[in-house]
Amino acid sequence: MKIGVQVKLMPDAAQASALSATLRVVNERANWVSAVAFEHGVPREYELRKHTYSELKASGLGAQVAQHTIKKVRDAYTTLKANLRAGNLGRPGSKRRVKTESKPVMFRPEAAQPFDDRCLSWQYHARTVSIWTTAGRLKNVRFACSANALKMLCEYRKGESDLIERGGVFYLVAVCEISEAPVNENPSGFIGVDLGIVNIATTSTGYRAAGRGVNRHRKRQQDLRTKLQAKGTKSAKRRLKLRGRKESRHVANINHVISKKIVTTAERTGRGIALEDLTGIRDRVRLRKDQRTQLHAWSFHQLGQFIAYKALRAGVPLVYVDPAYTSQQCSQCGHIDRKNRVDQATFACRACGVIMHADDNASHNINRKGEAVWTAGRESRVPATP
Known part of the structure; x- marks a missing residue:
């Protein structure tokens, strides 16, 4: 069983600038890969790699990061296809569905980027990570998490970790593979x-x-959203995002x-x-x-x-x-x-x-x-x- 464990990164000013620039570069490159995939009818990952890998390497991305960028794009199209098949984006011919199918998938500048153990290493006892960026390898980037989360990372972390920027704050979401407990085959009821x-x-x-408490909270948040939406300013939109989270x-x-x-x-x-x-x-x-x-x-x-x-x-x-x-x-x-x-x-x-x-x-x-x-x-x- 896989569980995601989130930790908060605490970089200094120079490290934060490098992390932010890295996310923007890889997502800009992911948008280019998405356009190529859309142009070629969304080929399989191996074929897409033949069309894009060399260009990604030439643009400054490391080998592993280039591979992950291509895989991220292909996974996005797989998810899109599943949503279309399930009818989550409207019926065939609907305005929303036609609009979605008529353009390539786009990634936000701060969208999550996966890193494997070749691009990211953990120092659990020191509570630091070493991570690849476009400015070079960053070492001793501090992170904060609960004691239970740290214990889970030490014992079960395996596979990729996603770098996320949310409101100017950076997080790492690590995958932990936990063994499942044997199911009780004879429940008493x-x-x-x-x-x-x-x-x-x-x-x-x-x-x-x-x-009652949740519904009151939602009603209060809905009233606040209505007021902020009526203002329409940049500050109001920023507050809307914070309220939603x-x-x-x-x-x-x-x-x-x-x-x-x-x-x-x-x-x-x-x-x-x-x-x-x-x-x-x-x-x-x-x-x-x-x-x-x-x-x-x-x-x-x-x-x-x-x-x-x-x-x-x-x-x-x-x-x-x-x-x-x-x-x-x-x-x-x-x-x-x-x-x-x-x-x-x-x-x-x-x-x-x-x-x-x-x-x-x-x-x-x-x-x-x-x-x-x-x-x-x-x-x-x-x-x-x-």
């Missing part, structure tokens, strides 16, 4: 997790993460806390975790105009990813279930009726009369479906011997 907007997560064990960090931190709580409970009790498969929910659901902002700001996918990788590290079984009727079906008698859902928070079964919180009822339905999915996956499909 499953914890059903109902994801929502009013309540971020509700589990069948009784844990409920209220979304701050909101993303705030939401990610909350999702980390919730996912850790859920996975820790499952590990301690020897159970698995059952999540709803909410793929494509934004395309299926139709809401009023005043509700669309909340739906599109809903970070259920990020929370699901956090739960998935934490479960993988802890050896906790994880299954995905069909979300159909989990909010309309009674977890006690199984009766399905749209009228069972009285309002957002109340569930009242029309058949057996049970009344409970709607999210609690849904989490119990997900729990039951999770056990069924796990059992079906473990059953033998080989025909019985006559």
